[in-house]
Amino acid sequence: MSTCSESTQTVPNTSLPVIDYNLLVQKDSTELNKLFNVCKQLGFFYLKLDNQLDPARIFTLAEKVFELPLDTKNEYAMDGKNGVYFGYKAEGSMYADKKGTPDTIQFWNISKDEIFIQEKTKFPQVILDAKNIVQEYMTKSHGIVIVILQILSMKLGLDAETLPNLHRFMQPSGDQLRLTKSTMYPVQTQDKSDVAFGAHTDFGSVTILFNRLGGLQVLAANGEWFNVKPLSGHAIVNLGDAMVKLTGGIMRSNIHRVVTPPGLNEIVDRYSIVYFSRPENDVPMKSLLSGEKDEQTDEQVFTAQAWIARRVKNFQTENYKNEETYEKSRGTENNRESNVST
Ligand SMILES: O=C(O)CCC(=O)C(=O)O
Numbered sequence: 001m002s003t004c005s006e007s008t009q010t011v012p013n014t015s016l017p018v019i020d021y022n023l024l025v026q027k028d029s030t031e032l033n034k035l036f037n038v039c040k041q042l043g044f045f046y047l048k049l050d051n052q053l054d055p056a057r058i059f060t061l062a063e064k065v066f067e068l069p070l071d072t073k074n075e076y077a078m079d080g081k082n083g084v085y086f087g088y089k090a091e092g093s094m095y096a097d098k099k100g101t102p103d104t105i106q107f108w109n110i111s112k113d114e115i116f117i118q119e120k121t122k123f124p125q126v127i128l129d130a131k132n133i134v135q136e137y138m139t140k141s142h143g144i145v146i147v148i149l150q151i152l153s154m155k156l157g158l159d160a161e162t163l164p165n166l167h168r169f170m171q172p173s174g175d176q177l178r179l180t181k182s183t184m185y186p187v188q189t190q191d192k193s194d195v196a197f198g199a200h201t202d203f204g205s206v207t208i209l210f211n212r213l214g215g216l217q218v219l220a221a222n223g224e225w226f227n228v229k230p231l232s233g234h235a236i237v238n239l240g241d242a243m244v245k246l247t248g249g250i251m252r253s254n255i256h257r258v259v260t261p262p263g264l265n266e267i268v269d270r271y272s273i274v275y276f277s278r279p280e281n282d283v284p285m286k287s288l289l290s291g292e293k294d295e296q297t298d299e300q301v302f303t304a305q306a307w308i309a310r311r312v313k314n315f316q317t318e319n320y321k322n323e324e325t326y327e328k329s330r331g332t333e334n335n336r337e338s339n340v341s342t
């Protein structure tokens with residue numbers, strides 16, 4: 001029985017604020033304000049879509065990808081200990097908590113740059129066969145990200161294109177589509193941790209997420225976890241640490257984790273489809289807003305590429321040092337009122 005079971009299973013369900021994508025596109029002023037406020041406060045929201053993005057075929061791809069034999073998947077293993085974040089991540093290659101419990105999630109990070117520039121590509125046939133579908137999904141996801149970035153730019157008092165210009169689709173970046181799979185066990189029967197993916201914040205700018213079973217939990221400002229259930233016709237969107245850096249701490253990238261969905265009574269495979277947008281590789285990771293509280297003139301400024309590589313390295317079990325460095329590796333270094341408490 002997992003030592004974490006009680007803490008993950010007794011948390012309340014709370015609804016995220018709903019932002020209507022059509023209203024954002026129409027520049028509805030109430031909706032724009034709502035978006036800005038939720039990005040400053042919780043950093044997570046449901047995005048109501050109207051067929052602009054459908055993950056169904058990507059879920060089917062994920063099922064096929066993870067059916068490949070482990071040896072085959074490991075031929076594409078991502079070189080996380082050297083900061084590479086593209087390719088296959090096996091179960092247990094990261095820790096689910098600071099005590100060093102192995103995670104139970106496997107994922108496959110498909111690089112946007114690599115899927116669009118085939119010569120550089122190293123992919124199994126099953127992904128190459130779905131290349132057009134993946135490209136279309138990435139293009140549509142990125143389009144949604146750009147609309148959100150335009151609005152945040154304006155609300156921050158910047159030119160509408162300031163943030164989009166740091167996230168141009170055809171420029172090299174760490175943008176990726178992540179397919180994930182975790183085998184979830186009812187808490188009564190499991191002998192593994194029921195935390196599949198430990199508490200963390202995302203590294204990037206805007207993340208667009210779909211899952212079908214639940215199991216995503218978000219840490220509220222009061223330090224309590226809550227369940228975020230999937231909502232039909234809606235994506236779950238959250239901001240990552242890059243947005244915190246670029247806005248001098250105005251935006252919030254919230255801590256979240258993936259656990260056995262509460263109430264589960266049979267063994268199930270949980271898949272999720274996650275599009276991560278990140279600043280272009282050579283963007284300096286510092287505030288665009290001069291004079292903001294978090295401008296760190298005495299801190300080394302990394303490019304987005306170096307900054308992500310550093311975060312990825314710290315995530316790997318092979319690079320684990322101790323509980324304190326584990327906690328530091330899991331979220332924004334600054335602007336964090338609540339502690340990670342898994
Ligand atoms: O699978 C999920 O619901 C969330 C996954 C996640 O947080 C991530 O991949 O960063």
Ligand SMILES: [Fe+2]
Nearest residue numbers: 200201202256
């Ligand atoms: Fe995440």
